Amino acid sequence: MxxxxxxxxxxxxxxxxxxxxxxxxxxxxxxxxxxxxxxxxxxxxxxxxxxxxxxxxxxxxxxxxxxxxxxxxxxxxxxxxxxxxxxxxxxxxxxxxxxxxxxxxxxxxxxxxxxxxxxxxxxxxEKIIRSPLNQSRERFQEDPLRMLRAIRFAVCLGFTLHPSVTEAMAECYPSISQVSIERIREELNKILVSDRPSLGIRLLLEHNLLEYIIPEAMPMVGFDQYNKNHDKDVFQHALAVLDGVPPRLNVRWAAFLHDIGKPATFTRDEKGVGHFYGHHLKGQEITRQILERLRYDHKTIEDITTLVGAHMTRFARFRNANLKKLVSQVGEHNLQDLYDLQKADILGSAPPFDFTSLEEMQAEIEQILREKHPLTIEDLAVNGYDLMEIGIEPGPGMGKLLNQLLEIVLEEPQKNNRGTLLELSKKLSQQMQ
The missing domain is CATH 3.30.460.10 (Beta Polymerase, domain 2)
Known part of the structure; x- marks a missing residue:
C-alpha cells in the first residue's frame, strides 16, 4: 500500500x-x-x-x-x-x-x-457494508445521508448491505428529508453513473427512500402498459433502459425518466390496448419539476428535458426541413445521447428489436451535419447587430424575428445570405407591428 x-x-x-x-x-x-x-x-x-x-x-x-x-x-x-x-x-x-x-x-x-x-x-x-459495532441506527441519526451512501457503496463496490444496516434504514428512512437537496443530488449522481444504476434505484425503492427523493417516480412502479410492444411494467422498463445507456449523467437521467409521463397519460382503446398519447411532453414537464427541485443547473435541466421530450422522434416520418428543426431543437451536442437513449428504449421493450427507423433517422441527420446546413440562430448570415442597423430594436421582438428567419432558412437554406435575410427582416418586422 x-x-x-x-x-x-x-x-x-x-x-x-x-x-x-x-x-x-x-x-x-x-x-x-x-x-x-x-x-x-x-x-x-x-x-x-x-x-x-x-x-x-x-x-x-x-x-x-x-x-x-x-x-x-x-x-x-x-x-x-x-x-x-x-x-x-x-x-x-x-x-x-x-x-x-x-x-x-x-x-x-x-x-x-x-x-x-x-x-x-x-x-x-467479505464485501459487506456495515457500521462499526453494528451501530447503523446511531450513524444514520447523526447524518441521514449515510443511508444513501450505504446504497451507493453497495452499488459501486458490488457489496451487500448487512442486516443491521437495512434494519436501521427501515427505522430511519423518513429522516432523509432533513438532508440538503444538494448532498442528496451528489449521491444520486454517483449511483446513476455507476456500473449498476438500476440496482441503486431498486435499493432506493426497497428501502423507502425513492418516495422521499423522487416521489414522481412512484406511479411508474408496477404500472402495467397493456401493450404487446412492452413485456415490462413502466418502472421495470425504465430500469432496463437506464442500464442500457452509457454512463453519462444526462442520458442516465433521461433513461430513467423518459416514460415518467406514461401513468398520467394512460388510456385503453376498445380492444383493451394501452396507449400513452403525449407522454413524452408530460414526461418533460415532470422531469423539469424533479430536476429543478434537485437544483441542477439550467443547462443540465434543459438537456435532460430535451432528451425526454425527443425520445419518441424515431417514430416520426420527417421531411428534410423538419429533421433539421429537430436537430436545431435537440442540439447537436445532445444527438449521441438521443441515439443511445432510443437504442436502449428499443432493447428495453418486447422483441423483436427493430432499429430501422432509428438508423434511417440517424443517417439522415449525419448527412445534414456533413453538409453543414444552417441549424441554429448562430448559423444565420445575420445577427442582432445587423438587425439593429436596419432599425430593429433589441428585445423579445428581435429574438422572435431571428427565430422566424431560422424557420425560413431551415426550409430554404439558399436564403441564408445577408441581403436576403435583411430584406425578409424588414418585411417581417412590419408585419409584427
Missing part, C-alpha cells in the same frame, strides 16, 4: 510536533481495494489552531468541525482533529467508531502500520 509523499510528509510533520496523524477513510479503503483514491484525508490529535500554526499554507475550510485544508507540495489535503464529544477530546479509536461504515474506519500511519479496530478489512474481503 503506497501513500503519496505529500501525505506522508504531512503526517511526519505532525508526528515531529508530538501529534498523532493517520491517513483515514475512503483513501485507505481504496488503497486496500487497489483502486486509485480521488483524495486523501488525515486525522490527527492536533487542534485546528495547532494545525494552522504547524503548516505555512492552510485554509480553515471546516474549522467549526475541526477540519483545516493543508497545502503540501501544492496539493490540498483535509486534516481533521480526531472526532469526539468535543473537538480535541477524541482519539483515533473514537474517531473511527463514528465513521459511517467499517470499510471507511481504517487508518494507516506514516510507517504504513494499519489500524483496523472494527474489522473493516474483513468486511472488504
Amino acid at each position: 503506497t501513500l503519496p509523499p505529500y501525505v506522508i510528509k504531512i503526517m511526519e510533520t505532525l508526528n515531529s510536533h508530538n501529534k498523532e496523524a493517520y491517513a483515514v477513510g475512503g483513501c485507505v479503503r481504496d488503497l486496500l481495494l487497489e483502486q486509485p483514491p480521488t483524495d486523501f484525508d488525515v486525522a490527527t490529535s492536533a487542534l485546528p489552531r495547532e494545525i494552522m500554526a504547524i503548516f505555512p499554507k492552510t485554509v480553515p475550510t471546516g474549522i467549526k468541525h475541526g477540519t483545516v485544508t493543508v497545502f503540501m507540495d501544492g496539493v490540498p489535503v483535509e486534516v481533521s482533529t480526531f472526532k469526539g464529544l468535543d473537538i480535541g477530546q477524541g482519539s483515533l479509536s473514537e474517531d473511527l467508531r463514528h465513521r459511517d461504515f467499517t470499510i471507511n474506519a481504517i487508518a494507516i500511519d506514516a510507517a504504513r502500520v494499519i489500524y483496523d479496530p472494527f474489522g473493516g478489512r474483513e468486511d472488504l474481503r
Whole structure:
C-alpha cells in the first residue's frame, strides 16, 4: 500500500510536533481495494489552531468541525482533529467508531502500520457494508445521508448491505428529508453513473427512500402498459433502459425518466390496448419539476428535458426541413445521447428489436451535419447587430424575428445570405407591428 509523499510528509510533520496523524477513510479503503483514491484525508490529535500554526499554507475550510485544508507540495489535503464529544477530546479509536461504515474506519500511519479496530478489512474481503459495532441506527441519526451512501457503496463496490444496516434504514428512512437537496443530488449522481444504476434505484425503492427523493417516480412502479410492444411494467422498463445507456449523467437521467409521463397519460382503446398519447411532453414537464427541485443547473435541466421530450422522434416520418428543426431543437451536442437513449428504449421493450427507423433517422441527420446546413440562430448570415442597423430594436421582438428567419432558412437554406435575410427582416418586422 503506497501513500503519496505529500501525505506522508504531512503526517511526519505532525508526528515531529508530538501529534498523532493517520491517513483515514475512503483513501485507505481504496488503497486496500487497489483502486486509485480521488483524495486523501488525515486525522490527527492536533487542534485546528495547532494545525494552522504547524503548516505555512492552510485554509480553515471546516474549522467549526475541526477540519483545516493543508497545502503540501501544492496539493490540498483535509486534516481533521480526531472526532469526539468535543473537538480535541477524541482519539483515533473514537474517531473511527463514528465513521459511517467499517470499510471507511481504517487508518494507516506514516510507517504504513494499519489500524483496523472494527474489522473493516474483513468486511472488504467479505464485501459487506456495515457500521462499526453494528451501530447503523446511531450513524444514520447523526447524518441521514449515510443511508444513501450505504446504497451507493453497495452499488459501486458490488457489496451487500448487512442486516443491521437495512434494519436501521427501515427505522430511519423518513429522516432523509432533513438532508440538503444538494448532498442528496451528489449521491444520486454517483449511483446513476455507476456500473449498476438500476440496482441503486431498486435499493432506493426497497428501502423507502425513492418516495422521499423522487416521489414522481412512484406511479411508474408496477404500472402495467397493456401493450404487446412492452413485456415490462413502466418502472421495470425504465430500469432496463437506464442500464442500457452509457454512463453519462444526462442520458442516465433521461433513461430513467423518459416514460415518467406514461401513468398520467394512460388510456385503453376498445380492444383493451394501452396507449400513452403525449407522454413524452408530460414526461418533460415532470422531469423539469424533479430536476429543478434537485437544483441542477439550467443547462443540465434543459438537456435532460430535451432528451425526454425527443425520445419518441424515431417514430416520426420527417421531411428534410423538419429533421433539421429537430436537430436545431435537440442540439447537436445532445444527438449521441438521443441515439443511445432510443437504442436502449428499443432493447428495453418486447422483441423483436427493430432499429430501422432509428438508423434511417440517424443517417439522415449525419448527412445534414456533413453538409453543414444552417441549424441554429448562430448559423444565420445575420445577427442582432445587423438587425439593429436596419432599425430593429433589441428585445423579445428581435429574438422572435431571428427565430422566424431560422424557420425560413431551415426550409430554404439558399436564403441564408445577408441581403436576403435583411430584406425578409424588414418585411417581417412590419408585419409584427
